[in-house]
Structure formats: structure tokens, C-alpha cells
Amino acid sequence: MTSEEKTIFKKIIDGEIPANVVFQDDLCLAFHDAFPQAPVHVLLIPKQEIENVDSLDDQHRDLAGHLLLTVPKVARLLGIEDSGYRVVANCGKDGGQSVDHLHLHILAGRPLTWPPG
Ligand code: DGP
16 A cells, blocks of 8 residues: 555554554554544544444454453543543544544543534
């Protein structure tokens, strides 16, 4: 894959563009969103290239579980475990997905309204 074909998140994984990293391990990376929609807005992504939630299948069982289990670890690092937070995965056009690399938004720091727009 050429650099031009890489998603912005793959470039962050590969260290080609900087990110404010909160947490990482062998499988995933969490970093602050460049366009925060709440006082705390962190993205958690797998290092493996997966387009979105709809691309997940049985081969991703362990990774998907690991990603979800990493959310509370990141929440504790951010100090939002008591106040609460929202986890969002936008998927596809109507879901509002703009980067074609699976990511979980972790949003916190103010009461979040429901339903989303
Ligand atoms: P989504 O719309 O669900 O695909 O979310 C993509 C998010 O990625 C959006 O909240 C803005 C964020 N984003 C886009 N480009 C960059 C970047 O270069 N760095 C960081 N940290 N976040 C980015």
C-alpha cells in the first residue's frame, strides 16, 4: 500500500503523522481526536486495518473483545470512569464515518444528549 492510499489512522499507527497518544499495546492505539466534540474525545483503534464495525467477522473475535476491554482501561487513564462516558462507532455513510479504519470514539467531560443528531 502506498502512503497516498493509507488512511489517516494508518499513518498515525505507522508514525508518519503525530498524535497525542493516551494508550497503546500490541493490538490497539488510543489518541486524542483532532476535532474534539466533547471536553474529552479520544479515539481507540485497532492497529490491524479493518474498515469498520460492519467489516468484523469471526476472525476478529479476539481483537474485537480486546478493543472493547481496552475501553475501561483508557477511561481510567483519562479519569472519566466515575463521571461516565459514551462509546460510539460510526459506520458507513449514514453512520457519519469519515475515516475508513475502525475506531471507537470515547466521549466525556459533559452530559451528552440523546438521541444523537
Ligand atoms: P468518524 O467521523 O467517526 O470517521 O471519526 C473520525 C474522527 O477522526 C473525527 O472525529 C476526527 C478525527 N480525525 C480526523 N483526522 C484526524 C487526525 O489527523 N488526527 C486525529 N487525532 N484525529 C483525526
